[in-house]
Amino acid sequence: MPDNTPTYFDLVYAVVRQVPKGRVTTYGAIADFLALGASRMVGWALNHVTPGDRVPAHRVVNRKGELSGRHHFATPTLMQELLEAEGIRVEEDRVQDFKALFWHPVEDLGEDWEPVLSP
DNA sequence: TGTTTGACCACGG
DNA sequence: GCCGTGGCCAAAC
Known part of the structure; x- marks a missing residue:
């Protein structure tokens, strides 16, 4: 019965883990x-x-x-603190210089990238 | 089983 | 450049 088919969760997690420190990406x-x-x-x-x-x-x-997701963290300020700890400036719940810090999964990993499900 | 909701995005006015 | 609307797929009720 072992069905190892990756779910949305697995795929999303795997991609987010690939986001380099000090960079951000978007849901879209x-x-x-x-x-x-x-x-x-x-x-x-x-x-x-x-x-x-x-x-x-x-x-x-x-x-x-x-x-937008800060409210789902342990504390509403935790998300911002984690970002600032990586050198990302956050003001008014918005990432400063967002355009430059934006990380494109498809450009960095390539379209043939396969998710690494194991932590 | 059908309806509602969700850490959203693209598009048109 | 901001605002409203539609669409998207899966889970919860």
């Missing part, structure tokens, strides 16, 4: 890279993330560079 970029077709599912998947998953969810913001 992940959805597009994985060809999910629904960027909402990325956020929904991250909602079920636990600290044990080792997924840097704080590096995922919406397309405006806003920390």
Whole structure:
């Protein structure tokens, strides 16, 4: 019965783990890279993330560079603190110089990248 | 089983 | 450049 078929969760987690330190990406970029077709599912998947998953969810913001998911962390300020700890400036819940810090999964990993499901 | 909701995005006005 | 609307897929009720 072992069905190792990767789920949305697994794929999203795997991609987010590849986000380089000090960089950020967006829900849409992940959805597009994985060809999910629904960027909402990325956020929904991250909602079920636990600290044990080792997924840097704080590096995922919406397309405006806003920390839209900060409210789902342990504390509303944790997301910002984690980003600032990596050298990312955050003001008014928005990533400064977001355009330059934006990380493109498809450009860095390539379209043939396969998710590493094992932590 | 059908409806509602969600850490969103693209597009048109 | 901001605002409203539609669409997307999967889970929860």
